[in-house]
Amino acid sequence: MKKTQAAELFLRLAELNPEPEGELEWKSPYTLLVAVALSAQATDVSVNIATRKLFKVADTPAKMIALGEDGVREHIKSIGLFNTKAKNVILMAQQLIERHGGEVPVDRDALEKLAGVGRKTANVVLNIAFGLPTIAVDTHVFRVANRTGLAPGKTPLEVEAKLARVTPQEFLLHAHHWLILHGRYLCKARTPECWRCPIVDLCRYRDKKLVPPKSRTAESVAQVQ
Template sequence: MKRADVFEFYGRLAEANPHPETELEYTNPYTLLVAVALSAQATDVGVNKATRALFAEVDTPAKMVALGEDGLKQHIRTIGLFNSKAKNVIALSEMLLADHGGEVPADRDALERLPGVGRKTANVVLNTAFGQETFAVDTHIFRVGNRTGLARGKTPLAVELKLDKATPQPFRLHAHHWLILHGRYTCKARRPECWRCPVADLCAYKPKTPAPTA
């Protein structure tokens, strides 16, 4: 995608949604970290249903450790892979207490050393909690980047690096939220809704999906 088209692409997404936000519910950097860790291979809607009651009671690493693995499982058992996720959340909470004074570090390497925290999770936390210009490539962004021609790559990291290089100011801070929401609600996996897409004319995807017939 040409540089001018990239700017126009983001400009249209920004005009449609000037203040994009994560759809995960959280109250502070710690609960955001936990929510993102729980969201792997799960929907934001499903995570939110499981964490509303949890975060009303537990919003610090110390409280999570006190709740314990079995107590956490009772809250998140509707989420896929809840056993391993509960183990990781307790372990990362213990590490935050031991190594970071109970605070979530605003540092990628420190975040990725936490159990169950990979590059995507670290990028989400750095961007959403700390305002860093990161690009968290999930399945939606991977698809949108490749399908549109905005940032093509064979791996999430390749797409991330291309997005980092191609995305201009003033769009860098919110770019990954715009792309996630675009992929979730318009540029869908099985049937992209090209007929109502605000950037269809800038997109490399062919053939464009026609509007459904009445």
Template sequence: MNKSKRTEIFARLRAENPEPKTELEYSSPFELLVAVALSAQATDVSVNKATRKLFPVANTPATILALGEDGLKQYIKTIGLFNSKASNVIKMCQLLLERHDGEVPQTREELVALPGVGRKTANVVLNTAFRQPAMAVDTHIFRVSNRTKIAPGKNVDEVEQRLMRLVPKEFLMDAHHWLILHGRYVCVARKPKCAACLIEDLCEFKDKTSD
């Protein structure tokens, strides 16, 4: 795919959704960090249901730590893998208080050093909370990048590197949100909705659907 085609793709996505946002609900960098950590292998809808009850009660490292692991589990038990997630969030809160005065760090290196925080989670926080250009490649972005040929790659790291290099600079800050929303609602896994896709004529996917 050439540069002009990529530019037109992102221009259209921006025109349709000028200020894309994450579907996770949060009101601080810490709330976002917890929500993203909880969202691994779970839907944003299920995470939001849990955090709507949790955050009014505890939304800082100190207040979540005060709940304890068992207390936290009561709020997040409807989310997949809640046992290990509760353990990681409690350890994360301890480290944030010990090393960062309870503040969420703003570098990838410091973020991935926290329990339960991988590169993808760190990239979401850097991009969404701190407005740094970063690309968190999940299953949706991996699929869209490969299917459209915007930035094909064999694994998530390869796709991340290519997107960071190939997405035109003016679109880089919000590209993560546009791609994830496109993958979630239009370029879906089983049968992409090509007939309803605003970049269908630019996409290089060979097996387009007609209905």
């Protein structure tokens, strides 16, 4: 999209939700870092259920190391890839203590060098915990950016770069939150709910579904009649 169209898109999303927030629960930059790392290939809901108990006993790198890999694994065993994630959480805690005095660095490169932390995780932490205008591209952002034509790209990094260029400065801080929520609740992977989309006229998706599907009940009644 052109910048003027992108500005209108974000303006509409902002009017509906002026202060969007991530749905992961956290109470410090460290717990946010852990939660985001755990959320890879898992839902925010499942991560929140696990971390509520985990963070009660281990909400700092030192406490996480004291809990140990087996202890972490026991708390997160309901989350996908829990064995690998438990190892990464402990290693990450060790690295934070050894390299950064137990504090979460406000630096993308430093964050990406931690175990289990990729660019998306680093961007989320920088954005939410430290208020920096970074754009985290997850599956929802990637889908919405491509489907709408806002910032099409073949890789998350390409989409991130295009979003950074096309998004007006005043919308950068919350941009990825609006797109995540839009993708999660409206522009869904299988059936985008175009009939109630606030940006449908700006969207370039060719197969727009402008009429909601009939419910099974309605279909059954119609068949009987």
